[in-house]
Amino acid sequence: MSDNSLWQLITVRFKEYTREPEALFWSFGFPILLAIGLGIAFRAKPADVVHVAVANTGPRGKPLADAIRRDSGLAVELLSLDSAATALRTGRVALVVSPGAVDGVEYQYDDTRPDARTARLMVNDAVQRGAGRGDVLPIAEQHVRERGSRYIDFVVPGLLGMTIMGGGIWGLGYSIVDQRRKNLLKRLVATPMSRAEYLASYVISRLVMLTIEVVVLLGFSVALFGVPMRGSWLSIAAVIVVSALAFGGFGLLIASRSKTIEGVSGLMNLSMLPMWVLSGVFFSSENFPRAVQPFIKALPLTATNDALRANMLRGEALVTLWPQLAVLATWMIVCFAIALKIFRWR
Amino acid sequence: MSAAPSSNPSPALFVQDLRKFYGDVRAVDGLNLSVASGECFGLLGPNGAGKTTTIEICEGLLAPDSGRVELLGLAWQHHDRELRQRLGIQLQETQLGEKLTVEETVRLFRSFYARGRTVSDVIGLVQLEEKRTGRVGKLSGGQKQRLALACAIVGDPDLLFLDEPTTGLDPQSRRQLWDLITDFKALGRTIMLTTHYMDEAEILCDRVAIVDHGKVIALGTPLELIGSLGAEHVIEFSLAPDSAPIDGPTLRSIDGVRTARTLAGGYELQVSALHRTVPALLSLLAQRQLELAHLTTHSATLEDVFVSLTGRQLRNE
Numbered sequence: 001m002s003d004n005s006l007w008q009l010i011t012v013r014f015k016e017y018t019r020e021p022e023a024l025f026w027s028f029g030f031p032i033l034l035a036i037g038l039g040i041a042f043r044a045k046p047a048d049v050v051h052v053a054v055a056n057t058g059p060r061g062k063p064l065a066d067a068i069r070r071d072s073g074l075a076v077e078l079l080s081l082d083s084a085a086t087a088l089r090t091g092r093v094a095l096v097v098s099p100g101a102v103d104g105v106e107y108q109y110d111d112t113r114p115d116a117r118t119a120r121l122m123v124n125d126a127v128q129r130g131a132g133r134g135d136v137l138p139i140a141e142q143h144v145r146e147r148g149s150r151y152i153d154f155v156v157p158g159l160l161g162m163t164i165m166g167g168g169i170w171g172l173g174y175s176i177v178d179q180r181r182k183n184l185l186k187r188l189v190a191t192p193m194s195r196a197e198y199l200a201s202y203v204i205s206r207l208v209m210l211t212i213e214v215v216v217l218l219g220f221s222v223a224l225f226g227v228p229m230r231g232s233w234l235s236i237a238a239v240i241v242v243s244a245l246a247f248g249g250f251g252l253l254i255a256s257r258s259k260t261i262e263g264v265s266g267l268m269n270l271s272m273l274p275m276w277v278l279s280g281v282f283f284s285s286e287n288f289p290r291a292v293q294p295f296i297k298a299l300p301l302t303a304t305n306d307a308l309r310a311n312m313l314r315g316e317a318l319v320t321l322w323p324q325l326a327v328l329a330t331w332m333i334v335c336f337a338i339a340l341k342i343f344r345w346r
Numbered sequence: 347m348s349a350a351p352s353s354n355p356s357p358a359l360f361v362q363d364l365r366k367f368y369g370d371v372r373a374v375d376g377l378n379l380s381v382a383s384g385e386c387f388g389l390l391g392p393n394g395a396g397k398t399t400t401i402e403i404c405e406g407l408l409a410p411d412s413g414r415v416e417l418l419g420l421a422w423q424h425h426d427r428e429l430r431q432r433l434g435i436q437l438q439e440t441q442l443g444e445k446l447t448v449e450e451t452v453r454l455f456r457s458f459y460a461r462g463r464t465v466s467d468v469i470g471l472v473q474l475e476e477k478r479t480g481r482v483g484k485l486s487g488g489q490k491q492r493l494a495l496a497c498a499i500v501g502d503p504d505l506l507f508l509d510e511p512t513t514g515l516d517p518q519s520r521r522q523l524w525d526l527i528t529d530f531k532a533l534g535r536t537i538m539l540t541t542h543y544m545d546e547a548e549i550l551c552d553r554v555a556i557v558d559h560g561k562v563i564a565l566g567t568p569l570e571l572i573g574s575l576g577a578e579h580v581i582e583f584s585l586a587p588d589s590a591p592i593d594g595p596t597l598r599s600i601d602g603v604r605t606a607r608t609l610a611g612g613y614e615l616q617v618s619a620l621h622r623t624v625p626a627l628l629s630l631l632a633q634r635q636l637e638l639a640h641l642t643t644h645s646a647t648l649e650d651v652f653v654s655l656t657g658r659q660l661r662n663e
Binding site: 003004005007008009012015016019020182183184186187189190191192193346 | 405406407427430431433435437439440441442443445446450453454455456457458459460497501
């Protein structure tokens with residue numbers, strides 16, 4: 001076994017990788033730190049209290065403030081007219097209530113701000129109730145806080161997609177160009193080494209590393225944040241492998257000609273940056289205009305993220321993910337074909 | 347597949363009318379070579395003479411524009427796989443993986459060859475036993491070069507290519523490497539090396555081809571080439587500043603002088619008999635009341651052969 005050249009190439013890959021502490025951090029530490037940070041920032045917390053002010057312009061101010069205070073979702077301050085105006089302008093309060101001289105109230109708020117409109121509805125309800133209005137129909141409430149709809153549930157599949165992309169592009173691209181730059185690639189080609197085995201050693205070691213990365217990231221997310229894993233393990237594994245091969249081909253293509261680290265880094269950033277922004281890692285790619293959606297959907301990271309979310313959050317079966325898998329397979333085949341054709345072996 | 351017979355009388359390396367141009371630059375321009383089996387052959391020339399291009403074409407790493415290359419009776423076009431198994435190659439500049447140990451590196455290279463030496467054998471041969479578990483990145487320049495040699499001979503090659511094997515090394519490391527190459531030669535294997543060090547070629551090579559502008563301009567054993575100068579010694583001297591110059595014919599008329607040339611800031615004479623020429627030169631200078639600033643003599647070397655052939659110094663790095 002130990003004399004086999006493919007085995008040797010793969011073990012050398014691993015040794016070089018594990019002896020590079022920075023590389024280990026970027027593939028394991030970074031996504032976890034990111035998940036922790038985002039998890040803390042967007043953790044589930046009680047609904048925000050809405051701050052409003054009542055302008056203390058006459059005897060009606062105090063009773064109005066008391067009436068509004070009965071809604072626990074509202075924090076009320078009794079302020080002078082000037083202070084109330086300043087508080088509204090600086091955003092400290094979402095709405096200012098001014099009592100009329102005899103009866104009635106006036107609301108001042110920014111009608112383009114969702115929280116201000118919420119404040120308007122809540123304050124008005126409290127004011128009208130205080131004045132004696134009751135419910136016409138009986139109501140019942142049920143609070144639903146579903147796992148899978150939180151931000152952390154959205155972002156973990158995105159981080160996973162980003163890890164697969166980064167691993168494929170950096171893992172192959174960087175080290176191949178590094179070997180070319182050091183003349184090591186040329187030296188290896190001068191031996192009877194099989195070129196297919198050389199490339200296979202990269203792909204295989206990449207897949208093994210990725211398995212570890214995926215298990216660490218997902219295990220962590222499930223254990224700490226309770227991120228749901230509703231799809232089957234087999235289908236998510238299939239999505240990850242196809243995606244890893246697509247990005248592996250992508251990395252190989254990027255690395256196929258470059259002789260300098262600077263050159264290949266530029267190409268990598270050029271290709272990864274648009275996907276970080278467009279492919280729905282941190283926010284939904286649906287936010288972009290409809291006209292560019294077909295382009296965004298054709299990006300490999302979009303396909304990966306969509307397929308991962310469909311599997312993890314909605315538990316969709318593999319067959320329903322065929323459009324994403326087709327996109328990834330196309331990238332894989334096209335990238336590998338071009339890369340192998342133009343690859344510079346020296 | 348027609349395997350080459352073992353008792354092949356054909357040369358280990360045969361190169362005919364080789365050409366390789368890069369745009370206007372004629373890196374290799376009609377080069378011919380024939381290296382016999384068991385021979386250590388040197389390509390000698392200044393930087394940019396076309397040595398590396400030539401050796402890389404022979405190694406099958408570059409395609410020539412035209413010309414024929416045969417190694418061990420085989421051609422790259424038809425016997426790529428077999429040739430790769432039978433050649434050992436050391437490139438001019440290779441940085442082996444710094445994170446790996448010496449042993450891991452040799453084991454990796456060993457795995458590519460169907461047969462060859464054992465890993466510990468080769469590490470012993472290049473005297474890196476103490477560094478066996480040391481990282482490649484921590485090796486000295488000479489140790490790295492010995493490791494590169496180990497990787498080149500681990501497949502027990504019939505033909506070994508060494509491109510500038512000692513460039514940039516300190517004198518002790520160079521000598522150590524020469525000993526290793528001499529040991530390998532003693533096994534009866536063929537070696538082709540390039541160098542721009544004259545002493546290296548004189549010590550290691552059975553025959554030398556002097557290359558300039560992509561062509562072989564002289565070929566022979568080091569002794570033959572030096573002998574072709576017809577002069578065994580070289581005198582270099584310079585005069586005190588503001589001295590009147592001495593013309594060539596005057597210098598050539600001195601007893602025992604074969605050739606005389608003016609170099610930057612002085613003169614160089616190739617002479618056959620030092621003991622007759624030096625007194626004659628001194629009396630000429632005394633007679634003309636010229637003052638010597640500097641005078642040295644050395645035995646003629648390949649360096650002098652190159653200067654005499656091209657009018658240029660070889661090592662103008």
